Amino acid sequence: xxxxxxxxxxxxxxxxxxxxxxxxxxxxxxxxxxxxxxxxxxxxxxxxxxxxxxxxxxxxxxxxxxxxxxxxxxxxxxxxxxxxxxxxxxxxxxxxxxxxxxxxxxxxxxxxxxxxxxxxxxxxxxxxxxxxxxxxxxxxxxxxxxxxxxxx
Numbered sequence: 652x653x654x655x656x657x658x659x660x661x662x663x664x665x666x667x668x669x670x671x672x673x674x675x676x677x678x679x680x681x682x683x684x685x686x687x688x689x690x691x692x693x694x695x696x697x698x699x700x701x702x703x704x705x706x707x708x709x710x711x712x713x714x715x716x717x718x719x720x721x722x723x724x725x726x727x728x729x730x731x732x733x734x735x736x737x738x739x740x741x742x743x744x745x746x747x748x749x750x751x752x753x754x755x756x757x758x759x760x761x762x763x764x765x766x767x768x769x770x771x772x773x774x775x776x777x778x779x780x781x782x783x784x785x786x787x788x789x790x791x792x793x794x795x796x797x798x799x800x801x802x803x
Contacts, residue, residue, distance in 0.1 A: 679737075680763045684755025686780055689743030693755030695763060698735030704752065705739060718749040725757045725776050729767060754779060 679696040702723060704712040713719045720727075726734065736756060740748045757776040761768050771777050785794035792798060 680759045682755050682758035682762055684751040684753065684758060686750040686754065687743045687747040687783060689740060689747040689751040691738055691740040691748065691751035691755040693752065693759050694737040695756065695759040696735045696737070697733060700732045701735045703737050713745060713749055715745075718745060722749045722752040722756070724753055725760060725771060725774075728774055728776075729760065729770065731760070750780065 679694045681692065681694050684691040684693060702709040704722075709719050709722060710716075713722060726732070726736070738752050738755065740752060742748075743751070753776060757771050761771065761777075768777070787794055
């Protein structure tokens with residue numbers, strides 16, 4: 652008695668099968684900013700100047716005023732008040748997250764209007780700070796700290 656085997660084949664997804672996102676292309680500009688282990692996905696949309704981070708107002712998310720100022724600095728320096736900014740940020744601490752948001756906003760502004768690039772470059776907003784925490788090595792207590800040496 653022979654058993655019939657059925658083979659299930661799934662068609663690869665083509666452009667017609669892909670779902671459209673909530674916002675259509677051209678309505679916002681998206682860019683990514685990073686600092687240490689923080690990653691910020693920034694969306695820049697035409698609007699009234701609303702600034703949200705992870706669904707909260709920027710002042711509520713970044714509790715220190717200097718962090719809010721650091722995150723908003725590209726918009727303030729260029730005097731761009733007619734944009735809404737929506738940010739999803741994860742990883743790291745709030746200081747690194749603020750710097751990641753600043754880089755993401757700067758990159759999104761350049762995608763929107765490349766004429767701002769020289770000015771943002773001179774202000775230092777386009778430089779990705781690549782410093783990371785050095786990893787711990789085996790045989791050591793930290794990245795470089797050695798165990799205490801005893802003569803006897």
